Amino acid sequence: MENEHEGQIPEARVPPKKRSGRNRAIFIDRDGTINVEMPTYLYQLEDFAFLPGSVEAIAKLSKTDYKLIIITNQGGVAKGIYTEEDVNKINHHIVSELKKHGAEIHRVYYCPHHKDGTVEGYSFICECKKPGTKFFEEAAHEFKLNLKKSWMVGDRDFDIMAGARAGCRTVLVKSGINGEEYYRNMTVEPDFVAPDLKMAVEIILEHEKPGGAANGANQGVDGDGC
Ligand SMILES: [Mg+2]
Numbered sequence: 145m146e147n148e149h150e151g152q153i154p155e156a157r158v159p160p161k162k163r164s165g166r167n168r169a170i171f172i173d174r175d176g177t178i179n180v181e182m183p184t185y186l187y188q189l190e191d192f193a194f195l196p197g198s199v200e201a202i203a204k205l206s207k208t209d210y211k212l213i214i215i216t217n218q219g220g221v222a223k224g225i226y227t228e229e230d231v232n233k234i235n236h237h238i239v240s241e242l243k244k245h246g247a248e249i250h251r252v253y254y255c256p257h258h259k260d261g262t263v264e265g266y267s268f269i270c271e272c273k274k275p276g277t278k279f280f281e282e283a284a285h286e287f288k289l290n291l292k293k294s295w296m297v298g299d300r301d302f303d304i305m306a307g308a309r310a311g312c313r314t315v316l317v318k319s320g321i322n323g324e325e326y327y328r329n330m331t332v333e334p335d336f337v338a339p340d341l342k343m344a345v346e347i348i349l350e351h352e353k354p355g356g357a358a359n360g361a362n363q364g365v366d367g368d369g370c
């Protein structure tokens with residue numbers, strides 16, 4: 145059942161009778177976007193660290209009407225490197241730490257699958273692993289989202305591909321472990337490029353303002369596009 149792969153974060157504020165497609169969300173990648181990416185796999189709390197400014201950025205988003213949803217690929221489960229319990233431990237840590245700062249994450253989705261995995265039950269080509277859009281669709285259904293008014297922020301090409309395929313606007317952040325070269329060689333075109341989540345949030349919030357930079361594309365705040 146797919147729900148096993150959700151972070152069991154309670155959602156108490158969805159108005160029950162809201163019409164479909166009226167809400168919007170910001171989908172946020174986890175590793176390299178919210179927290180420091182490990183050279184290997186992150187699954188131990190002692191290795192966890194928020195990226196500078198990310199907690200404050202998410203707290204700032206929490207003051208808006210956007211649903212805040214984390215979507216993360218965790219193929220290390222399929223590879224037998226760590227377990228779903230490890231994934232949940234990190235996810236819950238993120239959610240509870242953010243909560244201390246007044247930031248509410250409405251849902252965490254993770255994909256534990258990998259086509260080259262070794263663990264039975266996880267090792268296949270799935271539809272939830274980004275650039276797959278299954279979780280975007282699940283969230284859209286659950287939260288009555290208009291994906292066209294929603295955003296995806298992430299540090300990898302598959303984050304941007306997933307967001308774009310789901311119909312969201314996209315912001316690439318360069319806070320992952322990949323070097324400049326990775327971003328230079330990327331073939332996907334995000335709508336915006338930002339050095340980190342903090343600046344990505346500034347870009348998104350700029351769109352709230354009347355006459356904000358709503359129509360621009362590839363207007364990286366660091367000026368070099370992608
Ligand atoms: Mg990432």
Ligand SMILES: [Zn+2]
Pocket residue numbers: 255256257270271272273
């Ligand atoms: Zn999956």
